[in-house]
Amino acid sequence: MPDEVAAGGSDDGRPGLLARWGTARRRERSARQAEFTAFVEDAAPRLRRTAYLMCRDWHLAQDFTQITLAKLYARWDRVRHAGNLDAYSRRVLMNAVFDHRKRAAAGELVLAEPPEPAYRRVEDGVELHVALLGALATLPVRDQAIVVLRHWEDQSVEAVAGILDVSVSVVKTRNARALGRLREVLGEDFVRT
Incomplete structure (x- = not known):
């Protein structure tokens, strides 16, 4: 009972x-x-x-x-x-992107010479968007992540380091190199209007 x-x-x-x-x-x-x-x-x-x-x-x-x-x-x-669910979610997202890139790298086509970049001075907002995304695609995936998180998402250097599980100095160094590479790809006459 x-x-x-x-x-x-x-x-x-x-x-x-x-x-x-x-x-x-x-x-x-x-x-x-x-x-x-x-x-x-x-x-x-x-x-x-x-x-x-x-x-x-x-x-x-x-x-x-x-x-x-x-x-x-x-x-x-x-x-x-x-403590920071947004940073944790960004880290999970970046890991998903990195994993996908690793799997996709096996199927990439290797060329003897890279194609000429088609990035010149642009006047239109859409062309600017396309040019910037194309230039971003020339960077290694980790550098893309650093540039996107640091400059598009406006995260601090420390936050980016935490999300990507690297040191602050790595973020600073790779960010500077990535921005230099973007300047090379976009050319000296590329000016954001």
Whole structure:
């Protein structure tokens, strides 16, 4: 009889221990779901934009965003109270991009000479956008990540170092080299209007 009382309820109509526990678990799960949904609504556009800057393909950027959100959801109980959830989500996103690049590198076509860059002085905003994304694509993937996080996402050097798990001096050095490379690719007469 005590098992029936614990599971089903008592004689006076109150729910039993098991029923109260199940209700509490459903409420807790619902609260976690709501918390994750709020995070996704806030972070997904930013993550997708960052992913786009890394791959220049909106569909692939959406895939990277979904991979990132799926990994965060799987670890949500552990990471939801992290000190900086935005930085953690950016790190997961960058790892997804890096992993994809490693797999894609095996299928790349190697040319004897690189094609001539078609970047000249541009007047139109769309042409500027295309020229900048094309120039960004000439950088190694880690340098792309540093430039995107540092200059597009406006993250501090320390934040970028934390996201990419490198030292501050590595971020500074690679950022300077990457910006120099972008200047070479875009040419001296390239002026942002």
